[in-house]
Amino acid sequence: MTSTTANEATATRSELVIDGRRLSYLDFGxxxxxxxxxxxxxxxxxxxxALAAALGPEWRVIAPDQRGxxxxxxxxxxxxxxxxxxxxxxxxHLGLPQAVLLGHSxxxxxxxxxxxxxxxxxxxLVNAEAPAALGLDGSNPFGFLLNLPYDAPTRDALVTGLxxxxxxxxxxxxxxxxxxxxxxxxxxxxxxxxxxVHGDHWADWTATTCPALLVHGSRGVIxxxxxxxxxxxRPGTTAVELDADHLVYTAAPEAFAEAVRSFLATL
Numbered sequence: 001m002t003s004t005t006a007n008e009a010t011a012t013r014s015e016l017v018i019d020g021r022r023l024s025y026l027d028f029g030x031x032x033x034x035x036x037x038x039x040x041x042x043x044x045x046x047x048x049x050a051l052a053a054a055l056g057p058e059w060r061v062i063a064p065d066q067r068g069x070x071x072x073x074x075x076x077x078x079x080x081x082x083x084x085x086x087x088x089x090x091x092x093h094l095g096l097p098q099a100v101l102l103g104h105s106x107x108x109x110x111x112x113x114x115x116x117x118x119x120x121x122x123x124x125l126v127n128a129e130a131p132a133a134l135g136l137d138g139s140n141p142f143g144f145l146l147n148l149p150y151d152a153p154t155r156d157a158l159v160t161g162l163x164x165x166x167x168x169x170x171x172x173x174x175x176x177x178x179x180x181x182x183x184x185x186x187x188x189x190x191x192x193x194x195x196x197v198h199g200d201h202w203a204d205w206t207a208t209t210c211p212a213l214l215v216h217g218s219r220g221v222i223x224x225x226x227x228x229x230x231x232x233x234r235p236g237t238t239a240v241e242l243d244a245d246h247l248v249y250t251a252a253p254e255a256f257a258e259a260v261r262s263f264l265a266t267l
Contacts, residue, residue, distance in 0.1 A: 011049065011063075013071070016093040023086055024071035025064035028052035034099040035264075036090065037063040038107030040129075041142070041190050044070030044172070047250060054257035059100075059264060064090055066107065068193070069185045078193035080113060087114045091121060100267070102126035102260065104249055105221075106197055109134075116207035124267055125212040126260055129246050131222045132205040132230050135198025142194045145187035155181045205234055212237040213263040215256060217244040238263070 011026040026045045035055065037048040045063030052061035065072040067086055075082065087110060091099060101122050103111035108130030115122035148165060152158035155173060158181045159166045172184050214230055216222050218241055222230075231237045240259045244251040 011046070011052070015071075016089060018086065018089050021067070021075055022071075022073045023064060023067065023090065025062060025090060028056065028061040028063070030057045030060045032057050032059040034094070034096050035059045035061050036087070036096075036099050036101050037061055038087070038101065038103035038110050039063065039066060039069070040103075040105030040107050041194060042069075042169075042185060043104070044184060046070070050253045051249060051257050051260065054254075055261060055264070062090070062094065062099075066110075068189050071184075074186055074189060078189060078196050080196065083110045084114045084117065087111075088118065088121075097121065098123050100124045100126070100264070102128070103130065104128040105130055105246065106193070109197055109201060112208070112212075113201065113204045115210065116204040119208050119210070122208065122210055124210050124264070125208070126215065126263065127212060128215045128248050128256070129217060129220050129222060131226055132202045133200045133226070134221075135195075136200065140191060140194055140198075142191045145191045148183070148187040150186050150188075151176070151180055151182035153180050158182070202233070205230060209235045211263070211267060213260065214239040215242060215248055215259055216240075217242055217246055217248045217251070219245040220248065221246050 011028045013024060013026055015022050015024045039045060039047055044065045048061060048063040055061060068074045098121050101111035101115060108127040112125055112127060115125055149158060149161040152161055158173060159170055162169060169183060174182050174184055176182060212234065214237055216227055227239055231239050242248050242252045242255050249256045
């Protein structure tokens, strides 16, 4: 167990083992009400440090590195059931019968699908930039990943191999025990995971009635008409638009934290 300090919030890194696979998570601590924050593809739990600092001490933010990303082990299974099983295992491990679930992109789909299957365990939802239906045209935006290397003998070699993608990941590269370097995710696995999150999830989005906040960017991925429909078709849902792209919580951290804080204050 190690500690990491970022943006005035001190997080304790811990892990649980699920069927022999490590799931790592950051617990930003405190005695506040629990909020589990689920990141999207190509990311990790540490990206919620600023949000955790903004929400404390009223809220205790717990942010896992989702399977195959960050400090969590890779797996052959990136199915919907696999991701949702991790959320359930984490809540059980933490002894949390209920929590607020907040997610971005992949993480938000995981959050509202978990709520659909376990409504008694989710007191509220924050959906940042996750449509109710996505990828129905069959396209995968992660095609650029397919030609990226996963590892290299040196850090410089890996950065060179990443080419134009290097600036997006260079600050999160991991050094292996043998001195080689790797990405914090496997590119081909994340491409497959993206394929598997695609689908028409309207039934899951509308299955629950707990309070929900839909945060979308003015240059995000959810079409305006779908934003309106997601609010209209799901009771208890409010929407907030931020001047940001798809990465709303890192592109506009202060505005995102204020929107979330205002929503949580109503619970």
